[in-house]
Amino acid sequence: MIPSKLLPLIHIPLLLLLGFLVVLQIGTGEYPIALGDTLASLLGFGLPEHDFIVHTLRLPRTLIGLGVGASLAVAGTLLQGVTLNPLASPGVIGLNAGAGLAAVAAIVWLDVPLNWLPWMAFGGALLVALLCYILAWKQGLSPIRMVLVGIGIAAICQGLITVATLSGNIRLVQQASIWMTGSLYGRSWEHFWPYLPWVLVFLPLAWLFSKQLDLLGLGDAAASGLGYRVHYGRSVLLGIAVALAGSSVATAGTIGFVGLVAPHLARTLVGNKHAILIPTAALLGGLLVLAADFAGRTVLAPVEIPCGLITAMIGGPYMIYLLLREWRSA
Amino acid sequence: MKKQFPLLLMGILTVIILFLASLSTGSLLIPLNTVWSALFGSHSSDHELIISSVRLPRTLIALVVGAGMAVAGVCMQALTRNPLASPELLGINQGAALAVVISLFLLPGSALWVSHAFAFMGAALAAGFILLLSSVGGKRLTPLKVVVAGTAVSLMLGSTTQGVLLLNERSIDEMRFWLAGSVAGKGLPQLLQGMPFIAIGMIGALLLGKRMNALQLGEDMAVGIGMRLESTKRLLFVLIILLSASCVTIAGPIAFLGFAVPHIVRGLSGPDYRWIVLHSSLLGAALLLLADVTSKVIIHPGEVPVGIMTIFMGAPFFIYLARRKEWKLG
Numbered sequence: 001m002i003p004s005k006l007l008p009l010i011h012i013p014l015l016l017l018l019g020f021l022v023v024l025q026i027g028t029g030e031y032p033i034a035l036g037d038t039l040a041s042l043l044g045f046g047l048p049e050h051d052f053i054v055h056t057l058r059l060p061r062t063l064i065g066l067g068v069g070a071s072l073a074v075a076g077t078l079l080q081g082v083t084l085n086p087l088a089s090p091g092v093i094g095l096n097a098g099a100g101l102a103a104v105a106a107i108v109w110l111d112v113p114l115n116w117l118p119w120m121a122f123g124g125a126l127l128v129a130l131l132c133y134i135l136a137w138k139q140g141l142s143p144i145r146m147v148l149v150g151i152g153i154a155a156i157c158q159g160l161i162t163v164a165t166l167s168g169n170i171r172l173v174q175q176a177s178i179w180m181t182g183s184l185y186g187r188s189w190e191h192f193w194p195y196l197p198w199v200l201v202f203l204p205l206a207w208l209f210s211k212q213l214d215l216l217g218l219g220d221a222a223a224s225g226l227g228y229r230v231h232y233g234r235s236v237l238l239g240i241a242v243a244l245a246g247s248s249v250a251t252a253g254t255i256g257f258v259g260l261v262a263p264h265l266a267r268t269l270v271g272n273k274h275a276i277l278i279p280t281a282a283l284l285g286g287l288l289v290l291a292a293d294f295a296g297r298t299v300l301a302p303v304e305i306p307c308g309l310i311t312a313m314i315g316g317p318y319m320i321y322l323l324l325r326e327w328r329s330a
Numbered sequence: 331m332k333k334q335f336p337l338l339l340m341g342i343l344t345v346i347i348l349f350l351a352s353l354s355t356g357s358l359l360i361p362l363n364t365v366w367s368a369l370f371g372s373h374s375s376d377h378e379l380i381i382s383s384v385r386l387p388r389t390l391i392a393l394v395v396g397a398g399m400a401v402a403g404v405c406m407q408a409l410t411r412n413p414l415a416s417p418e419l420l421g422i423n424q425g426a427a428l429a430v431v432i433s434l435f436l437l438p439g440s441a442l443w444v445s446h447a448f449a450f451m452g453a454a455l456a457a458g459f460i461l462l463l464s465s466v467g468g469k470r471l472t473p474l475k476v477v478v479a480g481t482a483v484s485l486m487l488g489s490t491t492q493g494v495l496l497l498n499e500r501s502i503d504e505m506r507f508w509l510a511g512s513v514a515g516k517g518l519p520q521l522l523q524g525m526p527f528i529a530i531g532m533i534g535a536l537l538l539g540k541r542m543n544a545l546q547l548g549e550d551m552a553v554g555i556g557m558r559l560e561s562t563k564r565l566l567f568v569l570i571i572l573l574s575a576s577c578v579t580i581a582g583p584i585a586f587l588g589f590a591v592p593h594i595v596r597g598l599s600g601p602d603y604r605w606i607v608l609h610s611s612l613l614g615a616a617l618l619l620l621a622d623v624t625s626k627v628i629i630h631p632g633e634v635p636v637g638i639m640t641i642f643m644g645a646p647f648f649i650y651l652a653r654r655k656e657w658k659l660g
Contacts, residue, residue: 024530087478091485135649144474148414148652151481152645155585159641162510163634181492255490260482316486323463323479 008277010269021290022066026058028298061184061191065293065307066286067199068184068248069258073285074206075244075276076259077266081213082237083147086322089260090245093150096256097157098128099249101179105163107176108168118194121250122243128153129242133235138251182255182308184293189249198247203282206240214235217272255292255308257315258285264322288314296318334605341612345393348619351594352389353381355623357631358607381595391521392636393582395616398528400614401535402573403588404595404607408542409566410461413475413651416589417457417574420480423583424487425456426575427509431494434505442523446579450552456483461567486525490574511584511637513622524576532611538565539604584637585613586644593651617643 027038033050041054042044072090079088102124106112112120131153136146161180165173212233215223224230245259248285266281292310299305354363360377368378369386403416417423429452431446460480481563495505539564542553553559576659577584595609628634 024332085478087475089482092478092481099386135653138653145652148474149649151419151477152649152652154481155641155645155648159585159638159645162638166507166510166635177492177496181496254489256485295495306493306496309488309496312486312489312493316483316490319482319486322457 007270011280011283014280014287018066018287018290021287021294022062023321025062025065025290025294026054028294029053029058030258030302034312051285055241056188058107060189061187061293062290064187064192064195064251065184065289067195068252068255069262069285069287069289070203070282071199071285072255072258073107073125073266073281073288074278075165075241075248076285077263077281078206078209078237078241078244079259080263081216081274081317082234082241083144084217084219085147086262086264086321088147089257090241090249090261091254091256092154093132093147094128094154094157095125095155095245096244096249096254097161099125099246100254101157101161101164102127103250103253104164104176104180106162108164108172111172118198118247118250122198122246124157125242125246125249126239128157130237134283176243178221180253181254182311183306184289185304185306186253189272195247195251198243202240202243202247206237206244207278209233209237210278211242214272234292234311253306253308255289256312257319258311259313260262261318262288264318334599334609338612339610341609341616343617345612346621348616348623349393352392352619352623352626353385353619354382355626356385357626357633363403383609387518387521388513389437389619389622391516391580392618394521394525394528395513395577395584396587396615396618396620397611397613398531398573398577399584399587399618400591400610401532402570402577402608403565403590403614404592404603405535405538405542405570405573406588407592408545408603409563409570410473410476411546412476414473414477414589415480416586416592417453417570418583418585419484420460421483421487422453422457422460422570422649423578423585424491426450426453427583428452428487428491428494430550430579431491431505431509435494435497442519442579446523446576448577449579450571453571453578454508456487457567457571457574458525459633461485462536464644469635479621483655495548507635508582509608510517510584510635511635511640512635513581513618514633514635516580524580527576531569532584532607534569534572535607536604538562538569539602539607542566542607543601582635584618585641587618587640590644594643595648 023035023038023042027033027035027040031053033041033053035047035051038054041050046054051160053165068239074094076089079090080086099121102120103117106117106120132146132150136142136149138145184240212228215226215228216230216233220230227286262285263281265284266277270280288311289307292314293307296305296307296310350362350365353489354360358380360381364375364377365381368381372378372605373382399417406415406417406420408411426449429448430445433440433448437444456496460476460483463476463479491509541557544555544557545562591610591614592606595613599605599609618636618640621643622636625636625639626633
């Protein structure tokens with residue numbers, strides 16, 4: 001646990017790093033722009049030829065990356081807090097799969113307009129969460145049963161996704177499968193605006209519930225002893241996690257492991273108090289996704305590696321490290 | 331003991347019936363008497379030719395892979411003493427699948443045994459890791475944690491597989507069916523390649539039945555009654571890898587068979603592993619044949635990959651089990 005006086009020592013460098021990455025991300029690409037020019041253009045007094053590239057092409061992509069990273073990280077934090085399981089994340093309990101299924105079905109079978117996708121995906125994630133909730137309910141909700149039921153439901157969703165990809169037109173399937181890996185490629189303002197309200201509403205909402213999360217962390221008995229309605233609180237928190245994960249998956253596909261890694265890193269940095277943990281995790285999540293996207297764009301340029309693939313490559317080994325650490329201390 | 335022989339007989343009968351059913355179904359429905367005459371060497375009509383050249387290998391594959399996967403699941407649950415363990419839930423199948431995809435990516439057009447060898451390596455790495463966590467020494471993770479860990483490992487391996495496929499567009503189409511778990515379009519060469527390993531694995535499992543029984547008493551007790559603990563564990567480890575790697579090379583990562591079959595069998599036949607192995611191989615074969623028949627008639631004359639059918643059959647069972655028992659986190 002870090003004394004609160006020292007918190008700026010952690011947050012200020014992170015924010016600076018984030019700002020630097022944003023400028024770097026916007027400056028890099030087929031047409032590189034110097035850091036100073038990028039900054040000038042962002043602040044509104046840049047050269048006109050830079051303005052178009054910066055504002056129309058690269059800024060929305062970067063903002064979406066930030067939003068998605070923060071949302072997934074906070075969704076992961078909420079889920080880990082609700083299930084008391086450090087390994088829970090939107091991916092493990094099937095939220096990503098549900099949102100993915102809805103969106104892939106929408107792409108492959110229904111060919112719906114783009115701005116419906118967040119709603120479809122949110123619906124999918126919500127449906128999975130509800131199913132999880134109902135099926136895991138047996139004289140109360142055990143978070144453990146919920147994780148297990150979620151694994152089962154995720155498998156069914158994956159099966160249905162496979163059915164969708166096998167039955168569809170190959171061009172749409174290709175599009176859906178790139179999207180499924182999680183990519184910020186070609187994201188523009190038309191993706192950004194429908195997504196923005198979700199971030200603006202649910203990120204602060206999650207933060208407002210941080211006291212409740214601390215209470216849940218004490219265990220059911222202690223929390224209800226303190227007068228907290230445990231089941232009601234869990235439902236609300238789950239709803240927020242679903243909204244964050246669902247809308248993010250809809251916007252950028254399944255960018256895996258951010259929801260697992262960011263909360264963990266945040267916890268090692270600032271400890272378990274959710275009022276500080278949630279913003280830190282959001283910051284780290286945004287940082288991770290931006291860094292992954294930057295790496296994906298530059299490593300094999302001009303070929304672009306989907307950013308979800310990079311986060312999986314980083315997140316997977318990190319998770320293995322977590323497991324080994326837990327195994328050694330078991 | 332009394333009920334074992336009737337059970338065995340029933341198993342054999344079911345397998346025979348489903349075997350014939352699988353031969354007669356397909357995009358073209360062939361009457362049973364034609365199936366019968368084809369099986370006894372007549373090749374006079376087109377139908378008989380279809381049976382002997384296309385359907386017989388495919389059905390034999392379903393038979394062998396079903397039995398192999400089920401026995402792999404038995405060994406896995408016996409070794410880890412974890413009722414939720416199985417090669418597909420803990421990422422071993424995905425490890426083999428990723429290795430096969432990598433082998434096709436690095437060495438396109440190479441012989442069958444190359445991808446087989448890769449599959450062995452992939453399965454061994456994934457299995458080694460997960461077994462380290464779940465069964466080595468006094469530091470065992472609880473069944474639940476192992477499953478969550480396995481799911482996360484599977485997710486990571488799965489998204490890496492997707493990534494490798496994206497880098498190589500041509501292979502997406504070829505691999506889609508195989509990755510979903512499929513016995514379609516496979517011939518005798520694939521079967522003969524994997525057959526010896528699967529046979530060794532199954533015979534080995536039968537021979538180890540008594541030791542698996544002892545293992546269930548707990549490690550101290552097992553050593554107390556004179557079992558060589560380490561060699562038993564090592565043998566089981568090798569068997570699991572032989573079985574799951576060979577099955578995956580032939581038919582892709584078919585889900586839930588290795589998980590569900592041992593459970594059902596244990597309910598029917600009791601806790602003696604010598605019988606569980608035997609019954610499981612029959613039930614596994616029967617279930618995969620059933621799944622194959624269903625996959626061929628459900629959107630007749632098209633077909634879905636058999637792996638999808640096993641998900642739809644197995645995942646609800648997994649959820650049912652998750653609900654039935656109280657799982658402990660700590």
